[in-house]
Amino acid sequence: MEIAHPYLLFLGxxxxxxxxxxxxxxxxxxxxxxxxxVRLDGCAADTGLxxxxxxxxxxxxxxxxxxxxxxxxxxxxxxxxxxxxxxxDAGLDVASGLHVRLASIDxxxxxxERNGKALHDxxxxxxxxxxxxxxxxxxxxILTVGTDCSVGKKYTALAMDKAMNDRGFSSSxxxxxxxxxxxxxxGIALDAVVADFIAGAAxxxxxxxxxxxxxxxxxxxxxxHPSFAGVSMGLLHGSQPDAFIVCHEPTRTxxxxxxxxxxxxxxxIDMTIQCGKLTNPDIQCIGIAVNTAALDEDEAxxxxxxxxxxxxxxxxxxxxxxxxxMVDKISxxxxxx
Amino acid sequence: MEIAHPYLLFLGxxxxxxxxxxxxxxxxxxxxxxxxxVRLDGCAADTGLxxxxxxxxxxxxxxxxxxxxxxxxxxxxxxxxxxxxxxxDAGLDVASGLHVRLASIDxxxxxxERNGKALHDxxxxxxxxxxxxxxxxxxxxILTVGTDCSVGKKYTALAMDKAMNDRGFSSSxxxxxxxxxxxxxxGIALDAVVADFIAGAAxxxxxxxxxxxxxxxxxxxxxxHPSFAGVSMGLLHGSQPDAFIVCHEPTRTxxxxxxxxxxxxxxxIDMTIQCGKLTNPDIQCIGIAVNTAALDEDEAxxxxxxxxxxxxxxxxxxxxxxxxxMVDKISxxxxxx
Numbered sequence: 001m002e003i004a005h006p007y008l009l010f011l012g013x014x015x016x017x018x019x020x021x022x023x024x025x026x027x028x029x030x031x032x033x034x035x036x037x038v039r040l041d042g043c044a045a046d047t048g049l050x051x052x053x054x055x056x057x058x059x060x061x062x063x064x065x066x067x068x069x070x071x072x073x074x075x076x077x078x079x080x081x082x083x084x085x086x087x088x089d090a091g092l093d094v095a096s097g098l099h100v101r102l103a104s105i106d107x108x109x110x111x112x113e114r115n116g117k118a119l120h121d122x123x124x125x126x127x128x129x130x131x132x133x134x135x136x137x138x139x140x141x142i143l144t145v146g147t148d149c150s151v152g153k154k155y156t157a158l159a160m161d162k163a164m165n166d167r168g169f170s171s172s173x174x175x176x177x178x179x180x181x182x183x184x185x186x187g188i189a190l191d192a193v194v195a196d197f198i199a200g201a202a203x204x205x206x207x208x209x210x211x212x213x214x215x216x217x218x219x220x221x222x223x224x225h226p227s228f229a230g231v232s233m234g235l236l237h238g239s240q241p242d243a244f245i246v247c248h249e250p251t252r253t254x255x256x257x258x259x260x261x262x263x264x265x266x267x268x269i270d271m272t273i274q275c276g277k278l279t280n281p282d283i284q285c286i287g288i289a290v291n292t293a294a295l296d297e298d299e300a301x302x303x304x305x306x307x308x309x310x311x312x313x314x315x316x317x318x319x320x321x322x323x324x325x326m327v328d329k330i331s332x333x334x335x336x337x
Numbered sequence: 338m339e340i341a342h343p344y345l346l347f348l349g350x351x352x353x354x355x356x357x358x359x360x361x362x363x364x365x366x367x368x369x370x371x372x373x374x375v376r377l378d379g380c381a382a383d384t385g386l387x388x389x390x391x392x393x394x395x396x397x398x399x400x401x402x403x404x405x406x407x408x409x410x411x412x413x414x415x416x417x418x419x420x421x422x423x424x425x426d427a428g429l430d431v432a433s434g435l436h437v438r439l440a441s442i443d444x445x446x447x448x449x450e451r452n453g454k455a456l457h458d459x460x461x462x463x464x465x466x467x468x469x470x471x472x473x474x475x476x477x478x479i480l481t482v483g484t485d486c487s488v489g490k491k492y493t494a495l496a497m498d499k500a501m502n503d504r505g506f507s508s509s510x511x512x513x514x515x516x517x518x519x520x521x522x523x524g525i526a527l528d529a530v531v532a533d534f535i536a537g538a539a540x541x542x543x544x545x546x547x548x549x550x551x552x553x554x555x556x557x558x559x560x561x562h563p564s565f566a567g568v569s570m571g572l573l574h575g576s577q578p579d580a581f582i583v584c585h586e587p588t589r590t591x592x593x594x595x596x597x598x599x600x601x602x603x604x605x606i607d608m609t610i611q612c613g614k615l616t617n618p619d620i621q622c623i624g625i626a627v628n629t630a631a632l633d634e635d636e637a638x639x640x641x642x643x644x645x646x647x648x649x650x651x652x653x654x655x656x657x658x659x660x661x662x663m664v665d666k667i668s669x670x671x672x673x674x
Contacts, residue, residue, distance in 0.1 A: 131564040132565075134563025191531070191533035192531055194530070195531070195532050195568045196436070196529065198532050199567060223612075227470070227471065228469075228533065229536070229612070230535040230536060230569075230570045231532045231533065231571075234532070234568075235567075258469075258471045260615065260616075275560075275608075278563055
């Protein structure tokens with residue numbers, strides 16, 4: 001799958017910034033690929049890109065409109081379909097990370113055919129997977145895990161991959177969600193794989209590699225999230241990480257979308273090791289990545305110091321303070337590049 | 338989905354009895370629906386039904402040929418397709434629990450159309466699910482879990498449901514795999530649900546019910562199986578059992594299809610409680626169901642006595658010695674019917 005850029009990012013009329021995390025993630029890592037954002041009345045999300053209309057974006061040279069926002073359950077609201085048809089009629093391809101296939105909606109399929117434009121469903125792929133085998137592969141792997149969904153697992157993995165490359169490590173990013181696929185141009189939206197093949201798909205995504213190569217695998221969900229723990233479990237077993245980073249948002253009390261309380265960082269570390277050692281007995285936690293956006297800078301530093309001391313591990317906010325301390329930890333534990 | 342009987346059970350040429358567990362399970366519970374078995378050269382499985390040819394079965398009144406055996410990964414070997422086309426041409430419907438859709442194979446789809454016969458893909462369903470919510474529902478639930486795949490989780494759930502009904506409890510069986518669906522005429526093949534919706538599908542399958550009604554949910558895989566633990570985790574969270582039964586095969590050393598050693602019963606109990614309490618804080622183990630087929634009767638009784646004492650729980654082989662001791666335990670813990 002090759003998605004043409006520049007992108008127009010479609011945010012629809014979502015009610016909070018988290019629902020537009022796909023678009024925001026793309027802007028974080030590929031701002032130079034993004035020409036503008038398209039927002040409908042009532043949209044509460046903002047990527048910081050200039051607001052443009054679809055026709056305006058097309059006339060400025062955009063190649064693909066990316067559906068950069070998502071509703072609960074991944075459904076496509078009827079009134080977004082109008083915008084998608086407009087984009088196809090304006091000569092753009094459309095790429096989506098929603099569960100529903102764009103071509104399954106008659107108006108969209110007909111508009112794509114009428115205009116000879118491509119529909120990319122990033123959550124669907126033609127790859128077939130084997131069931132997971134659980135045998136140890138060569139090379140080294142890092143997985144980001146979380147106390148919840150939407151706590152920075154993708155960002156942390158991308159930052160870690162970039163920092164490791166900058167420091168001379170051989171490393172690559174393995175995308176497991178739609179945004180990661182938009183950013184890296186490859187990968188699997190793991191949550192759309194048939195349940196029997198979750199671990200097998202994760203194994204396919206992080207295959208045998210050179211012994212000194214690091215694959216940095218984007219985590220999904222949480223072992224403690226009642227909607228998505230199955231995905232997290234299969235990804236943990238399949239990616240068989242040597243090292244993992246726990247991602248956390250300290251002001252959240254309930255898990256996203258449900259009434260379940262957030263687990264503690266300690267619970268997540270213990271459960272990840274307990275489950276992860278099934279496929280990698282040497283699994284260990286090498287750091288804690290905290291989304292401190294809701295804290296002022298003094299509070300953030302104080303929180304990170306407290307957490308770092310409590311667990312005897314590097315703790316940082318990768319967005320705010322960088323991730324070099326975790327690369328230092330990798331060097332100390334596994335050797336410099 | 339309504340599957341017409343009598344069935345002809347197709348075993349293909351599978352190399353062991355476990356690979357024909359779908360057919361064997363159907364015979365265990367619905368022998369009166371089964372007219373015969375169809376086996377190809379080299380088949381090492383046997384349901385005990387009379388061997389018949391497809392044409393012979395059709396002439397005796399069979400309505401549906403059920404693909405009652407499965408290869409690793411659920412693929413449909415090319416030489417089985419010939420038999421399926423023969424069945425359709427002989428006037429039978431065909432029902433399959435394989436991952437591949439029968440209609441996706443041209444020769445099969447054409448034969449079905451040519452003969453006006455139905456193709457049932459039990460692993461696929463048109464139901465759409467929400468993501469799991471994790472909130473407590475009314476009624477009571479039992480889940481069977483395992484130290485491995487293919488250790489009797491389905492059989493134990495069916496036996497428990499039957500014994501509870503016989504003893505005056507209000508109970509129903511919730512099928513989560515293809516055989517269970519063939520036996521009960523309803524349910525979901527959970528391993529074929531898209532990963533994001535595993536827990537949601539399990540919630541759909543075991544909805545709110547009368548406070549004194551028991552839903553007996555067929556377990557899948559094992560939290561310790563590196564291929565399928567994601568499915569087991571989502572099913573555990575979604576079915577939010579009050580009570581669970583651990584199923585075990587004492588002579589097995591490696592998990593089915595992989596090199597991973599079997600976990601202990603203690604590990605499975607502890608991990609099931611640890612994970613299961615996320616959606617049901619009162620979850621408890623109420624018994625251990627052992628497949629003692631590889632032991633002689635004295636050995637079997639001795640093993641069950643040892644296990645029962647070690648865990649302070651009823652231990653039985655439901656096939657060999659019945660499951661009344663577990664119904665007694667349910668009565669003692671939750672009250673008589």
